[in-house]
Amino acid sequence: DTEVTQTPKHLVMGMTNKKSLKCEQHMGHRAMYWYKQKAKKPPELMFVYSYEKLSINESVPSRFSPECPNSSLLNLHLHALQPEDSALYLCASSPILRTGELFFGEGSRLTVL
Amino acid sequence: KQEVTQIPAALSVPEGENLVLNCSFTDSAIYNLQWFRQDPGKGLTSLLLIQSSQREQTSGRLNASLDKSSGRSTLYIAASQPGDSATYLCAVRPGTGGFKTIFGAGTRLFVKA
Numbered sequence: 001d002t003e004v005t006q007t008p009k010h011l012v013m014g015m016t017n018k019k020s021l022k023c024e025q026h027m028g029h030r031a032m033y034w035y036k037q038k039a040k041k042p043p044e045l046m047f048v049y050s051y052e053k054l055s056i057n058e059s060v061p062s063r064f065s066p067e068c069p070n071s072s073l074l075n076l077h078l079h080a081l082q083p084e085d086s087a088l089y090l091c092a093s094s095p096i097l098r099t100g101e102l103f104f105g106e107g108s109r110l111t112v113l
Numbered sequence: 114k115q116e117v118t119q120i121p122a123a124l125s126v127p128e129g130e131n132l133v134l135n136c137s138f139t140d141s142a143i144y145n146l147q148w149f150r151q152d153p154g155k156g157l158t159s160l161l162l163i164q165s166s167q168r169e170q171t172s173g174r175l176n177a178s179l180d181k182s183s184g185r186s187t188l189y190i191a192a193s194q195p196g197d198s199a200t201y202l203c204a205v206r207p208g209t210g211g212f213k214t215i216f217g218a219g220t221r222l223f224v225k226a
Contacts, residue, residue, distance in 0.1 A: 042216035
């Protein structure tokens with residue numbers, strides 16, 4: 001099983017809402033990532049977890065809050081977002097942090113009204 | 114600082130043509146290079162992973178080469194089909210200076226039937 005599963009596929013939220021994006025993998029990977037992608041641009045790294053600990057935070061605003069409850073799950077909690085945060089949010093995993101193949105999920109399309 | 118460039122930015126070819134997509138990177142100290150395919154609004158699908166010690170990888174009609182000394186990789190697609198239409202991204206895992214995968218901006222490919 002080489003799947004990374006993301007839910008929901010689509011999310012529409014107002015600027016005062018609180019919502020969460022979820023990501024799951026069962027490949028035994030110990031590194032998990034959140035990326036943000038705008039149209040016609042490459043993915044931009046947001047957060048990296050290695051062995052369930054936050055390893056990299058790419059200066060992301062605090063309205064995005066990541067969480068890694070266990071080695072298979074990764075959440076991204078969203079609060080007080082801005083319309084410019086509308087994007088495709090991609091989760092990825094790899095066997096370990098520095099090396100190995102990256103596997104991506106199908107993404108969650110977020111629209112902030 | 115590692116930079117990844119993909120040329121051309123867009124490519125339109127008739128069905129059946131063999132084609133080459135190019136990826137160049139500025140720092141030859143890499144762990145691996147990975148080619149991805151992305152359909153509109155979808156996640157990234159891993160096509161081929163080339164480790165730094167390897168020269169090429171093949172999967173079906175796809176062949177990717179790596180020349181670290183010149184900072185170049187090519188993705189060769191044989192006998193292109195309309196279903197190959199997508200954006201192709203290359204990504205480099207740096208060997209030094211951090212864990213962040215560096216993506217190229219991608220080549221948008223359109224294969225005409």
